[in-house]
Amino acid sequence: MNGGAGGAAAERAQSEVLGTVLLLGLTVAVVGTTVALGGAALDDSQQTADLQRVEGAMTQLDSKASLVAHGGSPSQRARVDVGRGADLRVDEDAGWLEIEVSGGANGTYTNRTSLGAIVYERGGETVAYQGGGVWRSTGGRSEMVSPPEFHYRGTDGPETLTLPLVTIEKGSAGLSETVQISESATDARPVFPNADYGNPLADSNVTVEITVQSEYADAWGRFFESRTSASVTDLTDDRVRIELRTATVHPTLSASVSATGRAELRMGDIDWLYADSYNSTNGTYSSQPPGENASVQTRGEFALTRGGGGNTERIKIRGNLTAESFNIPPGQSDKLNVTNKSTETAFDELAPVEGGIRQRIAGVRNRSLADTAPKQSTGIDLSGDETAVIDETTYVDGDVSLSDRATLSVTDGATLHVAGELTGDGSESRIELDTSSGNITVLVDEAVDLSGNNTIRAAGNGRATLYVDDSISLRDTAAVTTVNDTRIDIHNTGRIDLTGSVNIAADRDVASNLWLYSSGDDVDMEGGQNDAERIRFTGVFYAPQSEVTLKDRMEINGSFTFRRFSFEDGYIEIHYDEALRTRRPFNGETVPVVSYLHVSRHGVVVESG
Template sequence: MRAWGTGDSRAQGDVIALVLLLAITVVGASAIVAFGGDAITGIQQSATDGAAEQSMTQFDSKASLVAHGDSDAQSVRLTGSGGATRAVEADAGWMNVTIRNTTDDEVTAVLTNTTLGAVTYREGDTVVAYQGGGVWRRTDGGSTMVSPPEFHYRGTTLTLPLVTVSGDARLDDDARITRSNDSTAVYPDPNRSNRTNPLDEGKVVIVVHSEFYRAWGQFFAERTQGSVSVDDANETATIVLQTPTDLDPVRAALTSRAVGDEISLDGTGNSNVWIDSYNSSNGSYAATKSANGTVTTAGSIDIQGNGKILGSVRSGASVNVGTANGNITGTVEHTTGYNANPNAEPQPDSDRVSQIDGVAAGDDLSPFVRSRIEAIEADNDNANTSAITESGGEYSIDFGGDDTATLSGDDGTEYYLSDIDMSSGEELVIDTAGASEVEIVVGQDVSLVGTEIRIEGSGIVRFYVADDIALDGANVSVPDERSRQHWMYGTGNTDVDISDGSRFVGVLYVTGDDGNNDFTIKQSDVFGGVVAGEMDIQNGGTVHYDQALRIEQVVPVDADIPRITYLHVSITEIEVDD
């Protein structure tokens, strides 16, 4: 039998065990100190930053009392880390407010171009600041709003009591707030006849330059649903609000909002590019086709190859017919010039050619489209149909082992789909027999390859598409080419590509604030109308304008489109000292 060891060996083992135990204890204690110390430091930093935000929010509240005349002076302690820098940065950021016309985006009035200034708390990568009547925070992860600025949009009224900051460059823990001067009324201005309410034309454009520009942009987007964009290179956020106008019906086969861009028609060989018209109120295209295929653009028009417009053109820039086979059968209205091949029609000296003073860019519906996307994604009727399935938070058409799926419902039915990506041979039927209107949101792309969407009944179907629309050998049909029953809207992110023998009946209305919505068609037909940005009509691309659209509402009667009727802008400077 093997012995477990002598007394000496057991004693040595006890010593070794004790040493190992002490080593483990020391290492463990060191780890606890190291990691626990990091955790404690993180908690302390978070508490310090939170205290800084809270004191800056209190500063915001007291600054508002002073700025709006409810108090002559206020004091506040700017708490936080003792190692942080507190300062008045009088030259930090600016706000520009202009009124521009809708024809060429030209500035008609500069209401203010004002330096905002800021009261800042800086420690390491963290900045907490009061600016523009709000409190903002920036870290390596980006910028966020802590409390909202003085920017109030209600209904169609924008109130902007702008608060700017001046004072001592460096602050101690305590800050005293006083008003530098009385508020200055910028709009309306009783001394200027052209600065009155209500606003009757144009659009109001507000641009903010700030190190917190992304948070400003997020605030604009969440609180107004206006046309909002951010420019990372220039660190600006921009919001555009349009004055009320009646939404123009779709009055042309092609309508481009892209100032500076062009509509290009280029058919080569035996492949014509063809623009004409029909009237679905009186019958199908075959029964009512005519030569009223108007083309309207805020930019230019270039016709090459066998490009033919059976109708008139209206351009906010130039019109060029570069080949002998190019032809415009109606009138030509241009803003900056008309050129034509000697054998093309009409010639520049024709009485059908005239110069005009620009073309309005038209309406940007992207705020309305985004609002419908958000509303229907949050609350819809998906639970009432077996044709939509959910998997992992994604909603798609459920064909149930068949090639055909049907969506139907009562009046006001709303469906949400993450995307529409149908396989060859599949067909989606939208039955409107029991509904005057059905709305369908597509959260991403519409991609139809060798597939069909068929609308049945006499109701209207409206698609709201967040991203791109692509048809490749696909068919989107409405009986007798009644385009007014089908509207497919896009956002500022939407481009449209129709190719390879596709056929689309309806209205494609894809707009954004900058007009950068590309529309391309090749070897395919559209029956209805297209409103987009830059357009490229290639070989075999034809658009047949449905004249019935001239009297149709572009959006539902009760649509809520962000507008501005009343504008109130004032500027008050506060001074901040120790």
């Protein structure tokens, strides 16, 4: 018995020792694994922190290199904390940018500029300063940290692309954590324009292609795509081609309403919308039964979402609805009635109109009427029953203002250039554009502001053109109209505000007789609270760069094109004029997109400081 008990005790002792050994072994293994994993995690965290720190340092280096490259300083120093296991170097052969201009009378012009780069690398990831920008590459994909010096589409002149390339040259000393950036012995030089081709590009009818070879090519491509209307093609993993549209022809007007931007079309803020069609060649809208050829389209999402449908009572489209996608909340689909087809599809973004508008305004300004006009004036101020007639080309070095039944008539094919504002207030003042003896052109350098029931009216079976290089504001019952068989084209570069029972309309609902183009950022239209006070628009409103807000009641005959639509309690009728289906903006003429191109090379020398 004692022997058995002793044997059992011995076995228990051996088991306890074995268990202790196993427990210690497991503990050591767990601790070792934890240390290994923790060490790897710490390394990853340290690498991420180092890369983020270097991104900031490279951005500082970017600003200092720009200062030297553009003559602001002969030299600058920047510090880049390299850290453990990392490399900082100058690579003169890192990438190039090639510009090719073709299609003109002088054949094809090609220039390739080596970019070079300052490269920080750790663990297979890189951060680099190249071409005036900072880029990062991770796992085969690159992204932009800060953009290169790149300027596109100025708002105070023709659309211009300016690309000053900062190129990197390697100095005599390798890099340390203190980097010195100095002027290159080679002076800055222009790449374009040159002896073969110049500006404006539209005069040469050329195609411009920019090709970038770089480890960060996909980020370069996305950058160009986001900043321009260019077509970007990935040629290889490290090469992209950017084709700039120097000119374009705008498409035919096949839609009643077209939202050309990527933002969603939020219909939940509409109370009531009705869209149908008519054909002005067959008479006025009211003389015909409602047509089924309306078309509402958006490049983004068609969304009936606000508050599960918002205040929407009904949206009826007698025709087609096209969107990239639809968002109709459950239980709300009965509020939307499309008689033909609802289609999910994408369509191309429209080219901007700014170049076309600026080109036409420049055509008047280039006549230098301040020096050459046979009639000069320091200002025109009419009130009461006063009348003035402009029957020869006139330059007004000041404002034109009318009030209380005054009349200003422009006739006999005259051109009127107003260096100031054009205003009308009070009641029953009129600006008459009489085209019976020749087409009329009016350029207003500053704002056009009409209130009360003052009007601008075109008549005479010819064509009148009004250029406004600033804002347009119409309030109360102010109007811009054109009689039957007379056309008016309005070109505007600033904000547009239409408030009250405003009437912008072509007689007899012939929408093709009134064209309103705008490159301004914003258009606000606010009608009244009942049908008698609604805004009435008959014509073509073509503003694919602009955002429009439609509030309260309005009736639209013709076609509306904007980048983005917003609505506030809208009660909106839209009647598409089918006669527009074959009509193009700007009469189908080619209009510039990029008018001016400037590319230059600015070298800097980089070495240890």
